[in-house]
Amino acid sequence: MEEISVRKVAAVIVMAREIGRAEGELRAFVDRMTEEEQAALVAIMWIGRDAFDAEEWDEAYATAIAEASTPTADYLIGTPHVADHLEAGLEALGYDAQDEEDEVLGGRA
Numbered sequence: 001m002e003e004i005s006v007r008k009v010a011a012v013i014v015m016a017r018e019i020g021r022a023e024g025e026l027r028a029f030v031d032r033m034t035e036e037e038q039a040a041l042v043a044i045m046w047i048g049r050d051a052f053d054a055e056e057w058d059e060a061y062a063t064a065i066a067e068a069s070t071p072t073a074d075y076l077i078g079t080p081h082v083a084d085h086l087e088a089g090l091e092a093l094g095y096d097a098q099d100e101e102d103e104v105l106g107g108r109a
Contacts, residue, residue: 001057001093003040008033009086010100012041016076016083023077030073038072039064045082048089057093 015026030038043060046052052060076082090097 001040001044001095003061004033004037004044006090006095006097007100007104008037009041009044009090010097011104012076013083013086013097014101014104016086019077026077027073030076031071033072035065035068039068041086042068042072042075044089044093045076045079045085046089047092048085048087049081054092054094
């Protein structure tokens with residue numbers, strides 16, 4: 001998962017959990033990402049909601065690139081439980097986002 005850092009995914013998770021207050025911040029953050037980072041974010045979410053297995057990372061990522069027709073921020077914000085799916089996706093890929101989420105929250109306080 002070299003296309004995006006765990007820290008960036010954790011930042012999206014934190015903002016998605018606070019969507020009522022942080023929607024604009026989340027949109028701006030995602031919009032500033034590269035196309036590769038946005039596709040990786042979608043692929044992680046898909047893995048987290050069991051649309052793909054972690055072993056299918058390359059396929060999930062390629063599908064996210066190929067099927068990108070809606071702005072990524074709109075797609076993520078419109079997905080129920082997006083933060084939970086991202087967290088589960090990171091976990092399935094062998095990453096623990098909790099420490100990163102804590103760092104992001106510490107930096108925002």
